[in-house]
Amino acid sequence: xxxxYSEPRFLPAGDRALTVELANEISPxxxxxxxxxxxxxxRLHLAGVVDVVPTYRSLLVYYDPVQLxxxxxxxxxxxxxHIEAAVLPPPRVLQIPTHYGGEHGPDMDxxxxxxxxxxxxxxxxxxxxxxxxxxxxxxxxFPYLGGMSAKIAVPRLETPRTVVPAGSVAIAQQQTGIxxxxxxxxxxxIGRSPVRLFDPSREPPVAVEAGDYLRFVEIxxxxxxxxxxxxxxNSYRFVVTEKxx
Amino acid sequence: xxxxxVIDGGFFTTVQxxxxxxxQRYGVPVSGAMDxxxxxxxxxxxxxxxxxxxxxxxxxxxxxRFLTDAVIAVAGADMEPRLDDWPVPxxxxxxxxxxxxxxxxxxxxxxxxxxxxVGGIDVPVVLGSRSTFPRAGLGGFQGRPIRVGDVLATCGDxxxxxxxxxxxxxxxxxxxxxHTIRVILGPQDDAFTAEGxxxxxxxTYMVTPKSDxxxxxxxxxxxxxxxxxxxxxxxxxxxxxxxAGDGFxxxxxxxxxxxxxxxxxxTVISADLPRLAQALPGDRVTFRAVSLDEAHRAVDEEEAxxxxxxxSSPIVFVRRRLEVRVDDAVxxxxxxxxxxxxxxxTVETVERDVQxxxxxxxxxxxxxxxxxxxxxx
Numbered sequence: 001x002x003x004x005y006s007e008p009r010f011l012p013a014g015d016r017a018l019t020v021e022l023a024n025e026i027s028p029x030x031x032x033x034x035x036x037x038x039x040x041x042x043r044l045h046l047a048g049v050v051d052v053v054p055t056y057r058s059l060l061v062y063y064d065p066v067q068l069x070x071x072x073x074x075x076x077x078x079x080x081x082h083i084e085a086a087v088l089p090p091p092r093v094l095q096i097p098t099h100y101g102g103e104h105g106p107d108m109d110x111x112x113x114x115x116x117x118x119x120x121x122x123x124x125x126x127x128x129x130x131x132x133x134x135x136x137x138x139x140x141x142f143p144y145l146g147g148m149s150a151k152i153a154v155p156r157l158e159t160p161r162t163v164v165p166a167g168s169v170a171i172a173q174q175q176t177g178i179x180x181x182x183x184x185x186x187x188x189x190i191g192r193s194p195v196r197l198f199d200p201s202r203e204p205p206v207a208v209e210a211g212d213y214l215r216f217v218e219i220x221x222x223x224x225x226x227x228x229x230x231x232x233x234n235s236y237r238f239v240v241t242e243k244x245x
Numbered sequence: 246x247x248x249x250x251v252i253d254g255g256f257f258t259t260v261q262x263x264x265x266x267x268x269q270r271y272g273v274p275v276s277g278a279m280d281x282x283x284x285x286x287x288x289x290x291x292x293x294x295x296x297x298x299x300x301x302x303x304x305x306x307x308x309x310r311f312l313t314d315a316v317i318a319v320a321g322a323d324m325e326p327r328l329d330d331w332p333v334p335x336x337x338x339x340x341x342x343x344x345x346x347x348x349x350x351x352x353x354x355x356x357x358x359x360x361x362x363v364g365g366i367d368v369p370v371v372l373g374s375r376s377t378f379p380r381a382g383l384g385g386f387q388g389r390p391i392r393v394g395d396v397l398a399t400c401g402d403x404x405x406x407x408x409x410x411x412x413x414x415x416x417x418x419x420x421x422x423x424h425t426i427r428v429i430l431g432p433q434d435d436a437f438t439a440e441g442x443x444x445x446x447x448x449t450y451m452v453t454p455k456s457d458x459x460x461x462x463x464x465x466x467x468x469x470x471x472x473x474x475x476x477x478x479x480x481x482x483x484x485x486x487x488x489a490g491d492g493f494x495x496x497x498x499x500x501x502x503x504x505x506x507x508x509x510x511x512t513v514i515s516a517d518l519p520r521l522a523q524a525l526p527g528d529r530v531t532f533r534a535v536s537l538d539e540a541h542r543a544v545d546e547e548e549a550x551x552x553x554x555x556x557s558s559p560i561v562f563v564r565r566r567l568e569v570r571v572d573d574a575v576x577x578x579x580x581x582x583x584x585x586x587x588x589x590x591t592v593e594t595v596e597r598d599v600q601x602x603x604x605x606x607x608x609x610x611x612x613x614x615x616x617x618x619x620x621x622x
Binding site: 012013014016017021024050052053054055056057059060062065070135136137140141142181198200206210 | 482483484513
């Protein structure tokens, strides 16, 4: 049973942003409604809407109060709130070639000792699922993924690393993610992908978007080097398939 | 056009504009100036659009040499800017001649100064903005603060005439060490106990040295949550007062992540964000709740000040050229951009102008002009 509110809740987020909340839980259905509402709002091209940030179960709508009355914005959103998810494009599955363990996965040994599984089993479990990208956030294109197996759930690092290389594939509790750019981070790194997920010279600057699915595909070190070179020479193409629902 | 050579980058000087909107859904932070009022004012003072890119100078200013004649304005924190050895008045357009060196001293109030240059700083527009986001090496000058040896360009060609503006004197902000900051409750004020809310609004908090462009971190009485400090991550606006498990408030700022997972008690109203951006470590902050209507009236008042600035009588800068006769030969001397004086240029005004050019050159020029004056007699 989805706990979707009968009407969107408007929560003040200062004098230049409005939180539009549809529910207070994480589920693919609620997240789909959020993305549909974001797309519908984009399509209005309402003067004074500065940015729309969809997350798990709410939107943060940035507006310019000089151009747009907040009551007008709320009315427009109420008129859109029964929008059907059918407006969204069919979901895609993007393959993320990943080399597990070794120098690319410095925490694999910890995960092995914590779970009692072998490294091969951890990789197979991690790579065996299509993960929904609920949202992109935090810091330059970090995809928040849902649906990781509890079998490989591990606690975060006690002391976060100051530098996690771009492409690092990491897990923490029942979450998994991939660091699009080099950044600090406290998740356990089990592998790395040579693909480039964030490129500011592209429009949009990200290879994956909220609503896509990611599937990690295990590769060996040799294939890692090959793809790395293809990425360098801009000849790498992501393997993308349509999601069978 | 190469316009500015960096002799010393200062503590943390970055190119910023109004920010990078439209890409938060991809997790790209907004960035942009911390004090958006001072940035917009500085731009308008030199005749730029308010959205032009300028330099945000933090705590200890850079030293910059102008490679071309320019009109500049410094707004925000008063760090005693000097052009060569001449004090630069704040919140006013000023001519900077080719070769002149702009330096800053210690702050006499405020944390961040904004240097606008006519035309605006020209760095590549990345995802719709020139703002620097150093953590991802995005935008600005090579994605990082400026440093010695960098050469910054400005947009457009050298101008023969620049129309600057005046800032309404009585509206110039003064930066104290105790800030009363207005906030709007929410979006997650219901995550805190009644006692927590009352603590937040009665206590005095201190700005800690860990504050930066990501957020202003405060020390003081902790604000307890009813239960968990965690929420389902959602979008976080500039000014969000986020309170993590330790109970200490942090006001999220320009370089914040686009989303966050801690409950947000309130949001600082946008008209008060500039004062928080100017708060120094050790400054004291108290919070007062206001309505959304009051916050929007404060936005209108801020806009009214900028409108008055735009409607002020212009301060005109013109490119001057002096013909100097020595014996029977006539020499053309370019004097660069100078504030236009009423009436014709007299020998006295020329002398003053020449002295403003710079040490080595001024000495030579004075001799020439003395000769010119003699020849006219």
